[in-house]
Every structure is written in structure tokens, then in C-alpha cells.
Amino acid sequence: MSERQTLSSVRNAARLLKQFGPHDRELGVSELARRLGLGKSTVHRLLTTLVAEHLLERDPYSGQYRLGLAVHDLAAAAVPNDLHEAVSGLLETLRNRTGETVQVAVLDGREVVYVERIDSPHTLRLFLEVGRRNWAHSTGTGKALLAHLPEDQLAELLDGWEMPALTPYTITDPAKLIEELRQVRRRGYAQNLHESEVGVLSVSAPIRDRTGRVVAALSVAGPAQRMQPVMNQITYGVIEAAALASRRMGCPR
Amino acid sequence: MSERQTLSSVRNAARLLKQFGPHDRELGVSELARRLGLGKSTVHRLLTTLVAEHLLERDPYSGQYRLGLAVHDLAAAAVPNDLHEAVSGLLETLRNRTGETVQVAVLDGREVVYVERIDSPHTLRLFLEVGRRNWAHSTGTGKALLAHLPEDQLAELLDGWEMPALTPYTITDPAKLIEELRQVRRRGYAQNLHESEVGVLSVSAPIRDRTGRVVAALSVAGPAQRMQPVMNQITYGVIEAAALASRRMGCPR
DNA sequence: TGCGTACGTTCCGTATTCCGGAACGGCATC
DNA sequence: GATGCCGTTCCGGAATACGGAACGTACGCA
Incomplete structure (x- = not known):
């Protein structure tokens, strides 16, 4: 201007x-x-x-x-009144940038619930509607959320959790999940590599509120063949969008 | 202007x-x-x-x-870098307004440590230097701080705590202290009524950081004969100053 | 489908506001 | 006592800021 x-x-x-x-x-x-x-x-x-x-x-x-x-x-x-407002505009921008489905999920026990979603324009796309649930241990958003649970809450969830093997790649061993979550914390994002469904990849990053507490996870998901070649760009975009949403929530840099 | x-x-x-x-x-x-x-x-x-x-x-x-x-x-x-900056100017204003000693303390186990202090201009005044410690159970600042501890931390402190009776009015029964702390939370400030020293009264309120967590307590203390007639004014001033310090720390209203 | 209303945007004339240099007093340092 | 730097105040000049008018667009209603 x-x-x-x-x-x-x-x-x-x-x-x-x-x-x-x-x-x-x-x-x-x-x-x-x-x-x-x-x-x-x-x-x-x-x-x-x-x-x-x-x-x-x-x-x-x-x-x-x-x-x-x-x-x-x-x-x-x-500070926005709700998560919907915090991500306003960010999902469209990221979907337009990556061409893939963008979604936001929250944790509910051992499951994630998708609360926001913008679909990919491609005919070949994930079809999951808002409100749908999925297992936390096998999704990018789930791992991004589990990774930032207080230790006692995570321990309580893991106790007695028989994790279904949705694909041959699904993590089902609690010890391996704990190690995976440690990696997620270390690098700041989670990946789903054929874990919830063969042929589907996703990248997720946490959204934090003004106290720094993780309240949701944002992710891009799509067919492996399209996602694989541009994983770095997608990862960068997801981290940036989640960071913007966190800042809108009043989270310090 | x-x-x-x-x-x-x-x-x-x-x-x-x-x-x-x-x-x-x-x-x-x-x-x-x-x-x-x-x-x-x-x-x-x-x-x-x-x-x-x-x-x-x-x-x-x-x-x-x-x-x-x-x-x-x-x-x-x-947001100030430290507590000293957060209370900058507030202690002088409150001391000038009440005529009594104004101080800020933090909790260290079962004791409070005075980290800021502005003395009363009266000859008859409390004499306690910065760095000095006192029992938390018998002081206004101590009770203001204990009242807002997480339950598990308070329980841990109370376990095996033989509270010295510094005066006939000192609370020494853990159950009575718990009830007293509940009152402190309810009304938003703590009082020391001859509990650390006969003849001395104080009023304290918590200072919170940007997450709402109590990080210090601010208080006015002085001889009972001077304090008693103006307890309401002093209480109001203490609550207001602590609230201002909290707001400076970025604590939401 | 047409009309009315409200919105946001742009333009332009007017006059008010904003800018900054100069001067000054106060304070600290040498 | 002199010097330097700070913050404050004043005043003249010019540039900016204001707001009304006009316009295009969108929406709601009959």
C-alpha cells in the first residue's frame, strides 16, 4: 500500500x-x-x-x-475466543500452498478428533469429515498431541492401551511409541508414515495457547506419492502455520 | 497534562x-x-x-x-524481566499511602524470604532486612503463598511439619492451617493477626505471573495499634498494588 | 428482478496539526 | 567553574490530516 x-x-x-x-x-x-x-x-x-x-x-x-x-x-x-478463530485463514493458505488436505485435531483420550478441515482440490484425497475420530498413536496429529502431554497423563493413557495395528507400519509397542514421541518433541513436528493407512502420509505440528500448553495439532495429509517429493516444504509450511496460530493464541515466541 | x-x-x-x-x-x-x-x-x-x-x-x-x-x-x-521491576514504584506509593512497612516475599519451602522492602517512616516499625526469612505458616505473605500452592506440593510441606508457636495466636494445627488457607483463597488476601509477633499485624495479597501462577506476595505490616483502625483501607491498597504488579507481569485481569 | 440501504474506497479542498530547531534550566561529570 | 547531555517549552512554517462528497459493490427485501 x-x-x-x-x-x-x-x-x-x-x-x-x-x-x-x-x-x-x-x-x-x-x-x-x-x-x-x-x-x-x-x-x-x-x-x-x-x-x-x-x-x-x-x-x-x-x-x-x-x-x-x-x-x-x-x-x-x-487472543481469539476459540481455536476456529485462531486458525482463521491459515488453513486455506496452507492448503493453497501445498495442494493437500489441511486439518486441525484435538486429543480425546486415546483418540484425536478433527475439529477443522480444508480439503485438497485433488480428486484423490483423504475423505474425513469434521467430528471424525481416529487413533492417536497412528496419526501425525495424535503423536503431536501425545508428545506434549504431561508425563503422568501419558503414563495413564499408555497403561493397558492395546494399540491396534492399522497397517504393518503402525507403532504398537508402548516403548517404541515413547521413543517416537521423544523424537517428535525434539524436532517440533510429527509424521505419519503409512501408519494409519498404507499410502497416506501426514505432517503435524502443535498449536499452543498463551501459557504454552498444547491445545491442538495442525497437519497436512495426502497420498504418499504426492507428499513424499515435497515433504520438506510441507513440513516447513505446517510448522509455520502452527506457530502463527500459537502466536495468535498469545503464546510467546 | x-x-x-x-x-x-x-x-x-x-x-x-x-x-x-x-x-x-x-x-x-x-x-x-x-x-x-x-x-x-x-x-x-x-x-x-x-x-x-x-x-x-x-x-x-x-x-x-x-x-x-x-x-x-x-x-x-x-513483561518485566524480574519481580523487582514489576513492583517498581508500587511499594513507595503504598508505603506513602499507608505509612507502614511494605514488603514482597517469595516462598522457599516452609519459609518466606523477603526480597523487596520499603520501611515505614515511623520510629516504631518492624525491622527486617531484605534476605531475611520467616516461617511461612505464621506470616501474611507466607499464608498468601501457601494458599496458592498446588495441592500435592502443600501436602508435601505439611507432611511432618512441626509448626513452631511463635505467639499464643500462631496456627500450629495443620487442619486449621488448611482451613485458614481456604479462607485466604476465598477472599483474595491473607492476614497475620499477632501470629508471628504479638503486637504486629499484616495484610498480604498474591502477585501472579502471566500464566496466573503465584510467584510472590506483597504485604503491609505494622504495629497493631496503628494498623487496626485502618485495616480496610490497607487491605484495599494491598490488593490493588498486588493486582497492578500482576498485570505488569502480564497476568490477565 | 429491481430498488433501497449500508458498506468500503477514493478524491480533493481546507485548515489544522505536526514537526523540529532554538533556547533554556537542571544535573552530572571533570 | 566549565562542559556536556538531558528533557522541556515555544514558535514559525509547511505538510499532513480531516471529512464530506461521490462512487461502486453487495446484500436484503418486496
């Missing part, structure tokens, strides 16, 4: 706010003027305005400025 | 951002113009500017605007 269509004083204010960070807790008029390339009187006026709006506050002793409480209020207001 | 000293377009931008909330996830040009009493073209320009700065984003389908990811980045930047 054209620079002419934006408000320079508002952009200056935004740029000023973005100067603050973990290593820049407090800043003064002159330092901000230097960083922003603005006059000191200009910066002084910006600061006064932002303090009036509680986006900044001034330390009465040092005279320096720092981010104010209204910033937290905005962040709280920015 | 004078209105003349602030930037009206920046104030408009701030007011616009504050229109968003849990019940106002997405807003359009005309609705914002109505709410803000501004022209639609003015609002359109504000929106375009804020989108450019990623403080807002626009839903490509509905055309409506919502808060953007930069808001979370600001909130993350707003």
Missing part, C-alpha cells in the same frame, strides 16, 4: 512502541530521538500522548519511559 | 485499538467511525496505517479488522 495512504504520526508512534523489548525496558527522549531519527520535541510529544493512553508509563524517578498496562489489555483482547 | 501537548491522530489510533475486545473481535470501517465519532475516510486511513504496522490485520473474506500479532509482541516486551 502507498505510504501516502498512511498517517506518519501514527507510524511514528508504532515505531516508537516497538523500540521497547526485553533488552530495552526503559528508554528516554534523546535515545528514542536518535533511534527514530526524529526531533526531541517530536518524540516528547509522542511519549506524552502514549502515556496519556496508558500504552506507556514514565518512571517517576529515572524519568525514563516503559510499556504500560494498556499493552496487556490489548494483548488480552487480541 | 494539556490536550494541546498530545497528538490527536495518535490518540485516535489508540482509541481505535481499544475498541477491540473479547466481545468485539472484528470491527469494520463504518462501525468504528460511529464509535469514535470520526469520518469514514479518517478511520480508513487509521486502519490502513495500523495494518501496515501489524497492530491490526484484515480478514480477507469479511473485510473486517482485528488486532494483529504485533500486539502480542508488545505485550511480551511489556
Whole structure:
């Protein structure tokens, strides 16, 4: 969009706010003027305005400025009400980018439930409707979710779990599943390699809420022949989309 | 401060951002113009500017605007690096307001450690230096902290805890302490009524971090004769200061 | 199917706002 | 005591910001 269509004083204010960070807790008029390339009187006026709006506050002793409480209020207001809103737009973008089915699932005991889904445009595609369930141990989303369960909850699920071998590749040994989940945590995403259905691959990454807790998993799934050649691109796209959804949920970077 | 000293377009931008909330996830040009009493073209320009700065984003389908990811980045930047920064200024204000000693403590096993302290100006005052420890069961800060421990951690502490009776009023029965802690949780603050030292009262409230977890307790303490007549005011001030510190830590309201 | 309403976008004239340099007082350092 | 840097205030100039009008589009209703 054209620079002419934006408000320079508002952009200056935004740029000023973005100067603050973990290593820049407090800043003064002159330092901000230097960083922003603005006059000191200009910066002084910006600061006064932002303090009036509680986006900044001034330390009465040092005279320096720092981010104010209204910033937290905005962040709280920015957090979506639900998962659907958090992934809004992200699934379409990823489906358009990869050409494959994109879905979001949550864990329910030893199963995953698909709560969001955008289908691949290909005729050959997975056919699973929202609300459908599948075994957690044999799907990418399931492994992405199991991997981030608290240890006691995972142990409780594993106790007495006779995992069905849906294909010759399905992990059915609890010890092997635990090792697999350790790998999932290590690299940040899960893969389903013919484990729920021969000929089907998927990549999944966790979506976290503002406390960092995993609340869902996002995945791309499709026929092995189409997925295999572009696994790296798909993996990257899944991780990026899940990270964006997490950030929308207020999860720190 | 004078209105003349602030930037009206920046104030408009701030007011616009504050229109968003849990019940106002997405807003359009005309609705914002109505709410803000501004022209639609003015609002359109504000929106375009804020989108450019990623403080807002626009839903490509509905055309409506919502808060953007930069808001979370600001909130993350707003969270103090440590507790000292979170309470900066709050202790002086509360001490000046109440005239009594104000302190912040953290829990260490069955003891509290005072990490911040502003002394009362009165000659008759508590004399405890930063770093000093005290029994958690007999202090306001201790009870405020114990009250919000996970149940298993509290049970572990209580197991085998022979609580010294520092005064005739000290709670030494674990069952009574548990009941007392339940009261503390219910009303949101703790009181020390001659329990650590006869003649000394205190009021404490918890400070929470961005996940809501209690990380410290803030309190006002002083001689019973001075504290007793103004307990309600002191209680209110303590709760308010602790809430402010919590909000600075990024804890939702 | 046509009409009315509301939305968002663009343009342009006007005047208000915003910018920044200069000057100043205060504080810290040498 | 001098110097340097900070933050604050003032004021003149010019650029920006405002908002009304006009327009196209979309939607709902009869």
C-alpha cells in the first residue's frame, strides 16, 4: 500500500512502541530521538500522548519511559475466543500452498478428533469429515498431541492401551511409541508414515495457547506419492502455520 | 497534562485499538467511525496505517479488522524481566499511602524470604532486612503463598511439619492451617493477626505471573495499634498494588 | 428482478496539526 | 567553574490530516 495512504504520526508512534523489548525496558527522549531519527520535541510529544493512553508509563524517578498496562489489555483482547478463530485463514493458505488436505485435531483420550478441515482440490484425497475420530498413536496429529502431554497423563493413557495395528507400519509397542514421541518433541513436528493407512502420509505440528500448553495439532495429509517429493516444504509450511496460530493464541515466541 | 501537548491522530489510533475486545473481535470501517465519532475516510486511513504496522490485520473474506500479532509482541516486551521491576514504584506509593512497612516475599519451602522492602517512616516499625526469612505458616505473605500452592506440593510441606508457636495466636494445627488457607483463597488476601509477633499485624495479597501462577506476595505490616483502625483501607491498597504488579507481569485481569 | 440501504474506497479542498530547531534550566561529570 | 547531555517549552512554517462528497459493490427485501 502507498505510504501516502498512511498517517506518519501514527507510524511514528508504532515505531516508537516497538523500540521497547526485553533488552530495552526503559528508554528516554534523546535515545528514542536518535533511534527514530526524529526531533526531541517530536518524540516528547509522542511519549506524552502514549502515556496519556496508558500504552506507556514514565518512571517517576529515572524519568525514563516503559510499556504500560494498556499493552496487556490489548494483548488480552487480541487472543481469539476459540481455536476456529485462531486458525482463521491459515488453513486455506496452507492448503493453497501445498495442494493437500489441511486439518486441525484435538486429543480425546486415546483418540484425536478433527475439529477443522480444508480439503485438497485433488480428486484423490483423504475423505474425513469434521467430528471424525481416529487413533492417536497412528496419526501425525495424535503423536503431536501425545508428545506434549504431561508425563503422568501419558503414563495413564499408555497403561493397558492395546494399540491396534492399522497397517504393518503402525507403532504398537508402548516403548517404541515413547521413543517416537521423544523424537517428535525434539524436532517440533510429527509424521505419519503409512501408519494409519498404507499410502497416506501426514505432517503435524502443535498449536499452543498463551501459557504454552498444547491445545491442538495442525497437519497436512495426502497420498504418499504426492507428499513424499515435497515433504520438506510441507513440513516447513505446517510448522509455520502452527506457530502463527500459537502466536495468535498469545503464546510467546 | 494539556490536550494541546498530545497528538490527536495518535490518540485516535489508540482509541481505535481499544475498541477491540473479547466481545468485539472484528470491527469494520463504518462501525468504528460511529464509535469514535470520526469520518469514514479518517478511520480508513487509521486502519490502513495500523495494518501496515501489524497492530491490526484484515480478514480477507469479511473485510473486517482485528488486532494483529504485533500486539502480542508488545505485550511480551511489556513483561518485566524480574519481580523487582514489576513492583517498581508500587511499594513507595503504598508505603506513602499507608505509612507502614511494605514488603514482597517469595516462598522457599516452609519459609518466606523477603526480597523487596520499603520501611515505614515511623520510629516504631518492624525491622527486617531484605534476605531475611520467616516461617511461612505464621506470616501474611507466607499464608498468601501457601494458599496458592498446588495441592500435592502443600501436602508435601505439611507432611511432618512441626509448626513452631511463635505467639499464643500462631496456627500450629495443620487442619486449621488448611482451613485458614481456604479462607485466604476465598477472599483474595491473607492476614497475620499477632501470629508471628504479638503486637504486629499484616495484610498480604498474591502477585501472579502471566500464566496466573503465584510467584510472590506483597504485604503491609505494622504495629497493631496503628494498623487496626485502618485495616480496610490497607487491605484495599494491598490488593490493588498486588493486582497492578500482576498485570505488569502480564497476568490477565 | 429491481430498488433501497449500508458498506468500503477514493478524491480533493481546507485548515489544522505536526514537526523540529532554538533556547533554556537542571544535573552530572571533570 | 566549565562542559556536556538531558528533557522541556515555544514558535514559525509547511505538510499532513480531516471529512464530506461521490462512487461502486453487495446484500436484503418486496
